[in-house]
Amino acid sequence: MDGPLTAIEQYMVDYVRNLRKQNKLSQKELGEILGVDQSFIAKVEMKKDVSKYNVNHINQLALYFKVSPKDFLPSSPFRSMKPKKSV
Numbered sequence: 001m002d003g004p005l006t007a008i009e010q011y012m013v014d015y016v017r018n019l020r021k022q023n024k025l026s027q028k029e030l031g032e033i034l035g036v037d038q039s040f041i042a043k044v045e046m047k048k049d050v051s052k053y054n055v056n057h058i059n060q061l062a063l064y065f066k067v068s069p070k071d072f073l074p075s076s077p078f079r080s081m082k083p084k085k086s087v
Contacts, residue, residue, distance in 0.1 A: 019065060
């Protein structure tokens with residue numbers, strides 16, 4: 001899918017960014033955990049870029065932070081799969 005991320009994709013990106021910041025990790029350090037470049041993490045965290053984490057990334061992050069992969073998803077489903085409008 002081209003264009004902005006859907007609401008659920010943006011939720012996951014925001015969750016990972018908040019987790020990274022709470023644990024005082026740089027984008028480079030998060031990239032090392034996932035085996036990707038810092039530039040990938042920067043692209044994922046930019047609201048206008050369509051880069052996103054995949055399920056393997058989420059699994060790796062869940063292992064690293066000792067949480068469930070379910071924690072990366074909202075507790076209730078989003079009604080719309082339309083891209084979230086950027087602010």
